[in-house]
Amino acid sequence: MDIKLQIALDDIDLESALEVVKQIEDVVDIIEIGTPFMMLYGMKAVETFKTNFPQKLVLCDAKIMDAGKLESKLTFDYGADIVTVLGVTDDLTIIDVVKEAHANNKQVMVDMICVENLKERIETIEELGVDIIAVHTGVDQQASGRTPLDDLKEMKKYAKKSQVAVAGGLNQNNIKDYLEYNPDIVIVGGGILGSENPVLAAKTINKILKGE
Numbered sequence: 598m599d600i601k602l603q604i605a606l607d608d609i610d611l612e613s614a615l616e617v618v619k620q621i622e623d624v625v626d627i628i629e630i631g632t633p634f635m636m637l638y639g640m641k642a643v644e645t646f647k648t649n650f651p652q653k654l655v656l657c658d659a660k661i662m663d664a665g666k667l668e669s670k671l672t673f674d675y676g677a678d679i680v681t682v683l684g685v686t687d688d689l690t691i692i693d694v695v696k697e698a699h700a701n702n703k704q705v706m707v708d709m710i711c712v713e714n715l716k717e718r719i720e721t722i723e724e725l726g727v728d729i730i731a732v733h734t735g736v737d738q739q740a741s742g743r744t745p746l747d748d749l750k751e752m753k754k755y756a757k758k759s760q761v762a763v764a765g766g767l768n769q770n771n772i773k774d775y776l777e778y779n780p781d782i783v784i785v786g787g788g789i790l791g792s793e794n795p796v797l798a799a800k801t802i803n804k805i806l807k808g809e
């Protein structure tokens with residue numbers, strides 16, 4: 598099965614983001630409206646990317662922690678295909694996000710950032726009917742030298758029916774280490790947008806994903 602590439606648009610302005618995505622459209626499967634990008638531009642960013650790239654999946658990294666129905670509905674109303682909810686939050690919030698998503702033919706990605714007992718939480722979260730579970734080492738955790746590799750190994754042991762995504766510091770130099778564990782989706786932000794040549798970085802990652 599093909600591994601999907603999700604580009605995380607985090608620390609970038611709207612115009613530059615549109616320009617970059619236009620150039621790498623062919624190699625990207627999911628366009629992530631990253632959390633800081635969403636904070637800056639709101640749902641306009643979701644709407645703009647869905648309008649410009651209607652054939653792509655647009656994910657809104659809202660990292661929902663509460664008010665699951667209301668907040669997920671907002672993102673779907675503006676064109677998001679996938680929304681994120683935090684794995685550390687209450688099951689009731691995740692249940693509401695799943696209900697709202699599936700009523701609208703949309704998908705839910707659970708971000709497991711800061712979840713301590715992965716095994717137990719994965720089992721519960723899968724029972725709630727989510728579509729994708731993501732292991733994620735956050736930007737601040739990355740600064741202390743952590744990576745999501747061990748979490749991915751754990752996730753692949755315990756996730757039985759959801760797609761598995763991995764995020765946190767992935768780039769063209771380390772992505773092969775992650776591919777060994779067969780994630781369904783690799784999420785790359787700084788590894789593309791922070792590189793000297795973002796277009797080349799995205800294309801290189803795509804080649805690695807295709808085993809070329």
Ligand code: 5RP
Nearest residue numbers: 605764765766767785786787
């Ligand atoms: C941070 C995020 C980022 O989008 C995610 O970590 C991917 O970015 P990077 O590849 O730069 O780590 O959600 O909370």
Ligand code: MG
Nearest residue numbers: 605631632658
């Ligand atoms: Mg993100």
